[in-house]
Amino acid sequence: MKKVYSVEEYIENNSHFGEELTILRDLINNTELEETVKWSAPVYSLNGKNVIGLGAFKNHFGIWFFNGVFLKDEQNLLVNAQEKTKALRQMRFESINEIDKNIVLAYVEEAIENQKLGKELKPERKGKTVVIPKELQKAIDNNKNFQKAFNALTPGKQREYCDYIETAKQEKTKLSRLEKITPMILNGIGLHDKYKNC
Structure with missing residues (x-):
């Protein structure tokens, strides 16, 4: 056109x-x-x-x-x-x-x-709900500081971490991933932050 x-x-x-x-x-x-x-x-x-x-x-x-x-x-x-x-x-x-x-x-x-009169439909945010894997949920429930740090992350960062653990096929991989991301979450760092700043 x-x-x-x-x-x-x-x-x-x-x-x-x-x-x-x-x-x-x-x-x-x-x-x-x-x-x-x-x-x-x-x-x-x-x-x-x-x-x-x-x-x-x-x-x-x-x-x-x-x-x-x-x-x-x-x-x-x-x-x-x-x-x-x-x-x-x-x-x-x-x-x-x-x-x-x-x-x-x-x-x-x-x-x-x-x-x-301000009558208008606001576009819906297509925010997907964050589904927390059981391994991560357990860590959140057992550590108040960890829970506070996770809740302080943006929904997008929370989702990245959840997907990271959920996509692991084996339980031991899920737990090793959880171990790897725990300090990052406590420091308020997103899973992919280091790549975003490049």
Whole structure:
């Protein structure tokens, strides 16, 4: 896809829906949203937060609501474009005749109001839970200083140590690995810290 530097250029590149996009653009530009171009498409923001985007495809065009999940959608016009998107909703049109300016404006104004109220889905941290191997758990339970030192590590460092012990096939290897990492944990050092500083 060709990089777009202005909304005019985007509309020109999608001339099969040029008139329709211009109608929606004019409608949005009559609100307090600020027009920008992000990801080579028109995006409208409020205080630096993305609220709405315009999009045109082969057979349809529409408005993206970045936090559309919070819209009441009384007209039942919004679709979840992809399974994995939690907050994003799209209002799709196939022709100019489907645009009802009053309804579109009502949705846009509600989206602006929601943004002002701070309604937004925060992206979920994909932090995996740390599963502590029994050998390490035993060491943690038997030594308060060790327990304190382990708990002070970041979840990522804790996970590295857990994986290091868990991936050993034999019990004696697990115990020798535990012996090796105990002073590192007590000193607050991550398993791979020496490589990260190179």
